[in-house]
Amino acid sequence: MQPLALLAAIVLIAWLPLPDFWITQLNYIGLYSLVVLGLVLLTGIGGLTSFGQAAFVGIGAYTSAYLTINAGLSPWLTVLMGLGITAISALVVGWITLRMSGHYLPLATIAWGLALYYLMGNVDALGKYDGLLGVPGITLGDWNLSQGRPFFLLTWVLVLLAAFSLINLLNSRTGRAIRSLRTGAQMAEAMGVNTLRYKIGIFLIAALFASVSGWLFAHYQGTVNPSPFGIKWGIEYLFMAVLGGAGYVWGAVTGAALTKLLEDQLQVLLPRLFGTSGSYETIVFGIVLVLVLKYLPDGIWSFVAQRLPKKPRPNDWDGAAPLEERSRPAPGDLVLDVRAVRKQFGGLIAVNDISFSVRAGQIVGLIGPNGAGKSTTFNLITGVLGLTTGEVRFRGDVVSGLPSREIARRGVARTFQHVKMIPDMTVLENVALGAHLRGHRGALSAMLRLDRPEEQRLLREAAHQLQRVGMEGSLHELAGNLAMGPQRLLEIARALCSDPALLLLDEPAAGLRHKEKQALAGVLRQLRAEGMSILLVEHDMDLVMDVTDHIVVMEFGTHLMEGTPAEVQQSPAVRAAYLGTEH
Structure with a gap:
């Protein structure tokens, strides 16, 4: 997919006479996509299962909300501060938890997510479970970017930047090391790859993507409370990744879109069907996840990817300079x-x-x-x-x-x-x-x-x-x-x-x-x-x-x-x- 073509499509959608309802839907899909893109890198490609990504969304949201309300700082400055706090948190948590293997790693991320959720809900300065109200919007000059179509443009430009940065990353020396983590860690170490360093690296990137989503969410909603950052949302983000295709960059957008649209439709249709209200969509999502894992384990985007024309990488290295060589021992040494x-x-x-x-x-x-x-x-x-x-x-x-x-x-x-x-x-x-x-x-x-x-x-x-x-x-x-x-x-x-x-x-x-x-x-x-x-x-x-x-x-x-x-x-x-x- 060409970046300029996708950017042009986003600009076109923003100015089409679509109902505001659909612009709102696309805004939430963009917010979710940023988080799920990080999970594609972390879980689908790196093989590290995390249920705690919603906690990093919360760090980005609460940092920006608190500083804009109480310190009067610009949202453009608070996003950097949120990324800084998220980076420190991710490095500390990653250094401790990513040494674990098997089921211990996902259990550790659940514990981390729960700990941060209850911390947000019990700190007076953060408004406890009522949260922070009156979060100001993101502005650029006189242009308010926090609502409707301007927010759509901002969010989806960031989604595109994140998606293409991941594509570039995976098509590189670092990307090959990351792609070896899931099935070839022992071999990668023998090739000189510091696997722990790369695990922490992708954990950090996924956390930063989630933090940006939290920053956008806080200023879009105008209020922040712990509810969207609990373990339920950590599981839902992982569901989006698996549904769309955890091993594919565009699977993140696919999974986020399908989950959001299905959830909204099911919340209307299922109560009519059963004659009573309830979270029936969660039951349906559980059944859908089992069916996807059984019949389409690589996600829905894998079905699409198999049918897209594949172009081999061009041989563009013929004119490249040779690599430096190490000194050789003398014969007989x-x-x-x-x-x-x-x-x-x-x-x-x-x-x-x-x-x-x-x-x-x-x-x-x-x-x-x-x-x-x-x-x-x-x-x-x-x-x-x-x-x-x-x-x-x-x-x-x-x-x-x-x-x-x-x-x-x-x-x-x-x-x-x-x-x-x-x-x-x-x-x-x-x-x-x-x-x-x-x-x-x-x-x-x-x-x-x-x-x-x-x-x-x-x-x-x-x-x-x-x-x-x-x-x-x-x-x-x-x-x-x-x-x-x-x-x-x-x-x-x-x-x-x-x-x-x-x-x-x-x-x-x-x-x-x-x-x-x-x-x-x-x-x-x-x-x-x-x-x-x-x-x-x-x-x-x-x-x-x-x-x-x-x-x-x-x-x-x-x-x-x-x-x-x-x-x-x-x-x-x-x-x-x-x-x-x-x-």
């Missing part, structure tokens, strides 16, 4: 030094005092039967798991004990035994996530489209790495549509995007056809020739013996032996470990 690492889960010792090293320009194979502890060793090296004892050094520095994103920052990249990627992102976007640490632009730059030159450089690197592994024809394919073999190659391209000095590949040939394995072997040899150090876990012994310089063999978490491929092939201990011995 010690890159990785694993010293007596141990991992114990209760009484189970998964990795038992394993030691080995990898040098620059060397491919080292880590092999052993299923359950030998190879993937656990990978996780210990990359910080996904913490060591029980032992030490890991990378280029002379101790990295054991560091989070995986810090180890990635130093130049260690990896793939996973079970492919980890974001299915609803394109192949190009998945691979560009690997270059996260090579970019620096943040959320505000992305929302204002000031990050485009850097974005083109990141996508250029992603396209280059995909070409390197033979996937240049799949740039705009959804990653979830790929077969297992191409998914493995995607992971390798993503790891290469980080410009690593050490590459850890966990069963990269699993699911690859014969020609794909030959191409993979060629890529590994090319990387070795460029000075890349590679640690390879693989069950395809033909590939291991073909490309490795040195092999470490594990059995039941212990170091069985190590040597050249020829020495390992000739070892009776290795044959016994793989094939068993005759008694």
Whole structure:
């Protein structure tokens, strides 16, 4: 959707001879849409369920109402103060609650919403449950923007700005990190993404959108009381997001519009049907929500989105400058030094005092039967798991004990035994996530489209790495549509995007056809020739013996032996470990 076309449509609607009733309806839909846009980012895309957004609406409303009434400040100034107080509140609440997972997070947001609701209703300065009356309107010169069509213009211009800022954000380095939170947080950390920071960031953005809605609401109503900011409204905002399509920006507007229009119609029709008054619309909404979750789990806008023409992203990065590259270790330098690492889960010792090293320009194979502890060793090296004892050094520095994103920052990249990627992102976007640490632009730059030159450089690197592994024809394919073999190659391209000095590949040939394995072997040899150090876990012994310089063999978490491929092939201990011995 083109921003200028939508803006022109808003201006046209404002001056059409529509009844005032419909302008009022559209005003409320705009107010709700601002809150639900934040929930789309937070819940639908970030995977963080919040029932407390109405509380942030209340902060924006009460701050502006109190300061305009008691301090005589302009609403244009109080909106900034409301955003400031909302930001502080969101950062404090987010820092505490977003470390939780599962059902604890939504429960914490319910508690936060209830606490603020009762605080508003019990503070004398805020008028207790009667609230604040006589809130002045928003003016621009002699123009009153707080009623009717002028308010419609103001509200919907803000809705459009919020919607397109989110679209810009999601189409960026920061947006890829946000989109990885819901299903790929572990992988994102291994790519250098500080997932807690991004969770707090989207919690903050959603709260600020809600605060702006509260500011508008206070000056539109001319009065503020706690009723519109309770947990009921927190649930209703979430209902709007789910109904419209929590994973779609325009689903926010769709959900807000449908909920508001249905609610008004049902409040008239249902009492006539049942012959008595009551909140029957709540029952209907509950039934509608169950049906939507059952038959249209991605919301109503997903039905629309599937039928809209899809235009692939233009390849606008060809003229972009290449990204800076990190310094490489000299050939033969010690890159990785694993010293007596141990991992114990209760009484189970998964990795038992394993030691080995990898040098620059060397491919080292880590092999052993299923359950030998190879993937656990990978996780210990990359910080996904913490060591029980032992030490890991990378280029002379101790990295054991560091989070995986810090180890990635130093130049260690990896793939996973079970492919980890974001299915609803394109192949190009998945691979560009690997270059996260090579970019620096943040959320505000992305929302204002000031990050485009850097974005083109990141996508250029992603396209280059995909070409390197033979996937240049799949740039705009959804990653979830790929077969297992191409998914493995995607992971390798993503790891290469980080410009690593050490590459850890966990069963990269699993699911690859014969020609794909030959191409993979060629890529590994090319990387070795460029000075890349590679640690390879693989069950395809033909590939291991073909490309490795040195092999470490594990059995039941212990170091069985190590040597050249020829020495390992000739070892009776290795044959016994793989094939068993005759008694």
